[in-house]
Amino acid sequence: MRDLARMTRAELAEFIRDGGGADYAELMREADRLRHLSYDNEVYTRGLIEFTNFCKNDCLYCGIRRSNPYAERYRLTQRQILECCSLGWELGYRTFVLQGGEDPYFTDERIERIVYSIRSTHPDCAVTLSIGERSRESYQRFYNAGAQRYLLRHETANDEHYHKLHPAAMSPENRKRCLWDLRDIGYQVGAGFMVGSPFQTPEYLADDLLFLQELQPHMVGIGPFIPQKDTPFGTFPSGTVEQTLLLLAMLRMLLPTALLPATTAVGTLDPLGREKALKAGANVVMPNLSPTDVRKKYLLYDNKICTGDEAAECRFCIQGRVERAGFRLTVSRGDHKEWRMQHDAIGS
Template identity: 60%
Template structure:
């Protein structure tokens, strides 16, 4: 209890204290009645209510391509997966998804995709310009992997507001083991470039990667505390049947919820999604995340015919729902959990355009 109260009061703990807290919560025999875990989640909920109230922001997710040049060993759309059925949305398809989303009330569009060589600066700046012209009151978020600073600048100049780039793990050796041919230093440099340019920036990590320890997670928490991003996306690792990690167990929903609560207390103003992966492992996983301090959900606006092709992990939910069904379903879930849906842009409190 004392560590949780200190974290809630000071928004930080030492690395050793963070590890001690995670170790304690990993052992039900120590926290037999769940009092410490419950106390942590209650403190995170209180902190979120102080800053955001009971609002949950909805973002419209558009998965624009599942081509990717990378070979991240956990990912179903990795370049080395010959079984992936590849697709790219045309500019017209993306704009149609935005039109549908706008009519449903969305005021943030999130364009997500693999690192696709076809997504040149010319194509993306043209796409961003079209969206910005048609929907000037909307936020445009990109999640398209590592690019040059010049590219990030061009996309920002075209009208992009936000960029999501999960760091995945803040340990150099651990990162290299899951990302062949890639370096954590490059990923960190990209995040610094994005912040310097003026984006609202998102980072984050996976919970339950094979071999992950609480020491690894403390490194993630410390990196995020130092980076101080506007958004943090975390979710449990879920294996994909056509990757080298196919036979590994999934990460824990419970551990992810604990880490969401810790992040809410460490970085109180952060925008914190309850991810689809949480809902894929537990029917009420997103609700558990929201109760622990998460305040963003990203329903899918992608065309129905490509939903199943953006196959990052096995068992992904909402691949068969129409956009309107998805919107209505998640609103009902959020309201049943005691929160309200906010369809506004939902910018970070300290961000000024």
């Protein structure tokens, strides 16, 4: 098995273009071994709360983009968010992920109050935010309020590709600045990208892998691109589960202790997609805690699964899937191990 960490951009691109070639089977075995070495057969669970689908941005691939006139907008109140967390706590979740569009209504003060309220009610839980690009000062305020994790997909590390996916008002430089700020503050940082997005090339994917090696995030979320019919990319083909699994295994090789989700998107394209992702090196699942009456409104892409399930259904469905795949769903915060050791050492 070739050492991916020593490959050049051209070599990584060729490896991706060949689908791993003769090394594919060994890559999958090694990814599984490395996941087991760091996390045994444990799979961490996070309770996802999609609390707003308003967004000021106009990303060309996203179903909740600002200019989509067909998106049925909603916002959860702080009370509704806390109710989701209380239900999640009863179901065994010890991490809550607040995900939403970049909604100006949710000011720094509102986010601070929500984070503080969750941590006050459930002091042993972890709060993860996934609310887009903010200032360093904002990120520091959220961290001080009790948020310790932040998910911000970089989407693509190649500047040319980034501008093909986003409006002119957005910049790859600011996206990356946010990620470095989050790392510097002390968050467990999650980055990531879409696999098979419009205009993507193996060279662009190699750029993603090289950027992630530099950033050294604690979590990397990747999933296949799936079009949403009311966006400019609505007629583009989806990415593939096969290429997503290849890149998951490559990420496990390049970032052996990273937290890698088996995303809903792979489950949308393949009924066994999440199980396959776990066997390719993933070790996180994120069932949905959002109220069922808003699930179908948070449609970043078409045909998303589990939009009609109650929270308990999602919880026990994913547990069954994880166990049938040969893994064990754990009831814990599921911190990145190296981050946990560092923060234990400084008493935080």
